Amino acid sequence: MPVLQIEGDNFTLDGEPFRIISGGLHYFRVHPDQWADRLRKARLMGLNTVETYVPWNLHQPRPDTFRLDAELDLPAFLDLAAAEGLYVLLRPGPYICAEWEGGGLPSWLLSTPGIRLRSQDQTYLDAVADYFSRLLPPLLDRLATRGGPVLAVQVENEYGAYDDDTAHLAHLADLLRGLGVDVPLFTCDQPGDLARGTLPGTLATANFGSQSRRGLAALRAHQPTGPLMCTEFWNGWFDRWGGHHVTRDPAQAAQELDELLGMGASVNLYMFHGGTSFGFTNGANDKHTYRPTVSSYDYDAPLDESGDPTDKYDAFREVIAKYAPVPTDPVPRRGAKFTALGVALAESAALFDNLPALGAPVTAERPLTMEQLGQDFGFVLYETVLPTAGPALLELEDIRDRAQIFVDGQPVGVLERENHEHAIALVVPRAGSVLRLLVENQGRVNYGPAIHDRKGLLGQVRLNGTELTGWTQHPLPLHSLDGLAFTSGPPAVGPVFHRGTFDVDVPADTFVHLPGWTKGNVWVNGFHLGRFWSRGPQRSLYVPGPVLRPGPNEITVLELHAAHLARTIDLRATPDLGPTEE
Structure with missing residues (x-):
């Protein structure tokens, strides 16, 4: 395939002017049997490129385990994109945000006390180097310089919103180059963060969803020469539990896209097709209040969650046709549905009656976090014996993120991190009653300094001011339900x-x-x-x-x-x- 070059204020492919018209399509949020369908619909809308993040936490779920198969077969996804005639913008992180659990950073990093993520902390750097050394070699043949579809690779992700450590970005860029990435590198930041998050000698791009003229002007002021590009044109948004479903008017979004393309800029729609954060993989935000994200990543995108074209798809296709060739093939409409x-x-199976089928218990004097238990997602059931009977105040120092409270198997109440709750009044029936706390990880924070988001119970649990000790932890990642005993x-x-x-x-x-x-x-x-x-x-x-x-x-x-x-x-x-x- 042709190779992307930066010449003056333009991109070129083999010497010919080229504009990137891309759309976000995360392979890990789409069933692999549907990758080809989504890629075809991307081309039919007029896109010449697709963009994908790479989630470190799925590819390397444990330090000694690396996956690049089945639903994580990124080489296969890249090959399908190439077969469809699409280029690829690859965003390998290590941090990706993406409303994804922990911003893609694996939870096992947090088992190291005091680790500083996204920094020059040596423990973190060693882990990143190991990850890249496993991820990148199988992808090198998919770089455009070797005949593959990958035109460019991103360094980190919106780093200016987190820190301004240029040395860290330079270290990551050197890692990429040292492992054979020889296509252009780029960074992306919101306009107000460009001064903090860019890397000299690397193409800077901007992220915004409106006021394109202002966003591109900020980019040009920061980077006097080079192609103008919006790497995340926010044509929709994500939803959080307890909020409303966010939508964006197709006509208004299309008008903004028209303005951006009319200024000669390249673009990556965020998202073209959002897909789904299956399982426990949704992220969360914490700007003084914890807010978990929902499972759907529909994003009000041109292709909806099930891959059907929307009114936004048609509106964007019309705009793109003003600036680039759009295929004349008929666009597939709504797919078949089952009802x-x-x-x-x-049939039912009580969780508490099936604990042996779901994992082995771990004892400790004080509650262990999920990270200490070697657990990524799901729940932990904490269990201890209460020493006294009668009215009592139960205090949980730090809940990550939601605790259901049971005494002798009976539900007593719920405490939620989101509501800043830490204490509940209850009555203990007898000395020796069993306290159970079922704690749910509702999604690790994926943005900002709160990404150091350890899960489970942090700190002390006290009854009437006295610390409770002697805990049994039941890790409940729920990877498999095969051992459950169902009854009618x-x-x-x-x-x-x-x-x-x-x-x-x-x-x-x-x-x-x-x-x-x-x-x-x-x-x-x-x-x-x-x-x-x-x-x-x-x-x-x-x-x-x-x-x-x-x-x-x-x-x-x-x-x-x-x-x-x-x-x-x-x-x-x-x-x-x-x-x-x-």
Whole structure:
């Protein structure tokens, strides 16, 4: 493939002027059987390039484990992009933000006390060097300089919003170069952070979603020569639990895109297709109040969560056609959907009765964090014996992020980090009663200084001012539900897995709706769809068609509180992402 060059104020490919018209498409948020479909729709909208982050925490879940296969087969994704005639902008991090758990930084980094992420801390640098040494060699043949689709590679990500350590950026750039990355490098920052986050000798780009003229002027003021590029043109936004579903008017977004392209700039739409933060992979923000992000990453993008073109797709296609050739092939419209209403979940398995099937207990004098337990995602059940009976005040010094409290198996209440809650009054029935605290990691912070976000219980747990000791921890990553013992009949009190089946003739995308359910997680045929919560805004979970199979299919719901009496769910043809703000 042609090689990208920077010549004066322009990009060129093999000496010919070239404008990057790209769109964000994260392979790790899309089922691999759907990669080709999404890439084709990118080309049909008029994009010549796609952009993807690379999530370090999935590729290297433990220091001695590295994955580049199945849903993480990045080389295969790059090959599919090339086969579709698309170039690629690669953003390998190590930090990616992306509303992704921990900004892509693996949780095991936080098992080192005092580590300083995104800095010249030697422990961090050693881990980054090891990661890059595993990730990059299999990708070198996909660089444009070697005939592949990768035109350029990003150094870190919006570093100016975090720090201004040019030496750190230079170190990362040297790592990339030393491992054979010989395509152009670039940085991206919001206009106000350009002075802090750019690297001399490396192309600077800007991120914004409106006021394109102002954003590009700030970029030109900082970088007097070089191509103008918006690496994140925010054509939508993400949602958080307890908020509203964020949308952006297609006509207004298209007008802003028109202004940007009219100034001769290159662009990467963020996002072209958002996809889904499946499982426990959503991130969170913490600007003095912790706010976890929902599972859907629909992002109000040109392609919706299930890959269907939207009005924004058509509006952007019309704008792009003013500046670049757009394929004349017909654009695929809405894909087939599967429906099944009133699916009964008649079998149940109480979480507390199935602890041995879910993981081995760990004892310690004081509560251990998830990182100390070697756990990335999910829950930890903390258990200890209460020494006295009667009215009591239970205090939890630091909850990360939500604790359900049980005494002798009975629910007592909930304490949430988001609400800055630390204490609850309760009555202990007897000396020797068992206290259980089910603590959920609702997503590690992915932006700002709070990324040092250890999970579980941090600090002391006190009863009437006296520290409780002698803890048993049950790590509950919920990687597999195979060992659960399901029975029919009324479910137990407390967190319960509910299971049912439904038949499928022809597999197709669908959406799980859980009216009357409260909070938890959903799996279909063992594939972890993500979280649900009655507080909204998201009220459905996307099921990729490839997850289903002809004949019987299994759905399992972990309900942390209480399901509605009928214990049924619906599979519907349309999502419910919640009310929008008028």
